[in-house]
Amino acid sequence: AQKVTQAQTEISVVEKEDVTLDCVYETRDTTYYLFWYKQPPSGELVFLIRRNSFDEQNEISGRYSWNFQKSTSSFNFTITASQVVDSAVYFCALSPPGSGSRLTFGEGTQLTVNP
Amino acid sequence: KAGVTQTPRYLIKTRGQQVTLSCSPISGHRSVSWYQQTPGQGLQFLFEYFSETQRNKGNFPGRFSGRQFSNSRSEMNVSTLELGDSALYLCASTQTGTLNEQYFGPGTRLTVT
8 A cells, every 4th residue: 555644734834945845655556656746726737747666867847856765765845945836735646556656645745835 | 728618517416317428528538438436435436428328337336327429529417416416516528538637617516405
């Protein structure tokens, strides 16, 4: 069975601060995929990144960066110089190969960026 | 390209009734997945349809069912509604369902009274 844990239920920061969202996962599969999604107040989940378990390179996309460490089963997400528009719920998700589009989501982290 | 659309956006039903929700995927996408989101249980996978066939199913009772049509549009049905079925139901589509990024719709907010 797979499990994704996002221990931070809520995080509140002031604009321009850096913030890291933690994600820890459990799986018996040797190959799997990890995802991050953003859910703004409108409710629609927005895809941010997909990472293959064989690729442990960190990734940076603008103000966003992801740190994948297979040894600690973590896939953390950092927002640099946060902005008010970053306020949303962020979900980490896991999917083993062969499961089609089935995702196991974490509980989500509510990020509030205050001006 | 139009995104994933879900209808209706909001729905209020009474316990014991049944409900049908609709999802139109992005043009060209053949896989449609459904998720239930509640404050207590979070986001949970319901089922996935690909080329009109159910390919995956989550751990939900048989009251939850779905289908997919030849144009890839999908419907999910919940019979004998319970108060605990109140949730945001999200639909997602991908081209083939093989871990391409999923595009989610805005969801249908179902309230059972």
